[in-house]
Amino acid sequence: xxxxxxxxxAGGRYWMDVALGNYDTRVMxxxxxxxxxxxxxxxxxxVLYHRxxxxxxxxxxxxxxxxxxxxxxxxxxxxxxxxxxxxxxARQRVGxxxxxxxxxxxxxxxxxxxxxxxxxxxRCRVLWELxxxxxxxEYP
Amino acid sequence: xxxxxxxxxxAINREGYEALREQIRxxxxxxxxxxxxxxxxxxxxTYDETVAAVEQxxxxxxxxxxFPADEEPSFEPYDAF
Numbered sequence: 001x002x003x004x005x006x007x008x009x010a011g012g013r014y015w016m017d018v019a020l021g022n023y024d025t026r027v028m029x030x031x032x033x034x035x036x037x038x039x040x041x042x043x044x045x046x047v048l049y050h051r052x053x054x055x056x057x058x059x060x061x062x063x064x065x066x067x068x069x070x071x072x073x074x075x076x077x078x079x080x081x082x083x084x085x086x087x088x089x090a091r092q093r094v095g096x097x098x099x100x101x102x103x104x105x106x107x108x109x110x111x112x113x114x115x116x117x118x119x120x121x122x123r124c125r126v127l128w129e130l131x132x133x134x135x136x137x138e139y140p
Numbered sequence: 141x142x143x144x145x146x147x148x149x150x151a152i153n154r155e156g157y158e159a160l161r162e163q164i165r166x167x168x169x170x171x172x173x174x175x176x177x178x179x180x181x182x183x184x185x186t187y188d189e190t191v192a193a194v195e196q197x198x199x200x201x202x203x204x205x206x207f208p209a210d211e212e213p214s215f216e217p218y219d220a221f
Contacts, residue, residue, distance in 0.1 A: 032221030040218045061172070061187035063206035065146065065217035073141045073217060077187075103218070112220075 001125075001138040004087045004094055008133035016135060017086035018113060019093055020102060021057030023048065024086055025111055029135060032069070033114025040064065040078055041100035041117030048111065049079070049104035057081050062101060078103040083117060085137055095139030096122055141202060149203035150215050152178045157213060168209035175213055176204035183209070 006016045014029040025048060033043060039062070044052075052058060058079025066076050078101040084093045098120035105112070118126060127136040156178025157164075164173055164180060172190040174182040181204065182193035190206050207213040 030220075032219065034221070035218035036216050037214055037218070039214065043220060060208055060211075061206070062208075062211075062214055063174075063187075063191070063204070064214050065141075066220050067217045069221040071143060073143065073146045075141075105220075 001140055002094070003127065003136045003138040004085060004089075005129075005134045005136040006088055008135070014135045016113065016137075017088050017091075018042070018117070019082075019084045019086050020044070020048075021052050021055060021081045023052055023055075023057075024091075027111045027113040030112040030114050033112055033116075035101075035114070035116050038116050038119065039101040040103050040114070041083065041098075041120065042102045042111070042113050043076075043105040043109070044102055044111040045109065046104055046107055049077075049102065052081060052102070053079060058102075064103065066103065076103045076105070083120075085121070085139065095124055095137065096120075098122075146203070146217075149176075153203070153205065153213070154215055157215075164209050171209050172206055173209045173213075174204050174206045176201040 008014050015026050018027050058081050060080040062078045065073050067073050080101050082097050083100050084097040085095045087094050123140045125138040168183045171183045172187050174190050174194045184190040205213045
């Protein structure tokens with residue numbers, strides 16, 4: 001199967017490219033972003049969130065509570081949209097397009113992709129090349 | 141919101157929703173619904189209109205959920221650790 005890969009950044013963070021509706025964005029891989037209801041797969045900053053919303057690319061909305069690492073509970077707005085991996089070199093969309101909720105995060109917080117998005121990638125595999133510090137996705 | 145308040149409000153609203161599910165789906169088909177205090181406090185055609193209607197309530201409830209009437213409300217928080 002073909003694959004796309006991203007090298008870990010100097011700070012140790014892994015970033016990857018994802019299309020949300022018609023907007024291409026770079027998101028930090030965050031395995032601590034978990035939704036037991038399997039709805040929210042990404043959090044993006046308010047500017048991008050409202051850009052997608054204004055473009056009419058959210059088909060449904062939800063007001064959810066989120067819990068951070070300190071246990072603090074706060075509410076957030078989520079919208080349902082199409083998401084797809086972007087090849088970082090060819091800049092083309094690859095793999096399945098999935099429907100996933102995107103939440104609006106606090107300003108200044110990096111855009112992040114979490115577990116639910118990866119679980120939606122039917123027939124794909126994540127390969128974490130630890131020696132090379134590469135995050136790869138194989139897609140059909 | 142502190143965890144104790146969240147747990148208490150979630151329990152109230154879960155119980156309220158269980159009693160109201162069919163009525164919500166029937167009376168508010170195609171709308172968004174706001175749930176607080178275990179009851180429907182607002183409903184409108186769009187998400188933003190529903191939130192705006194809730195913001196007119198005095199006092200604005202600390203806990204409320206907004207969801208499409210044909211879907212289950214998301215009582216459980218997601219984790220951003």
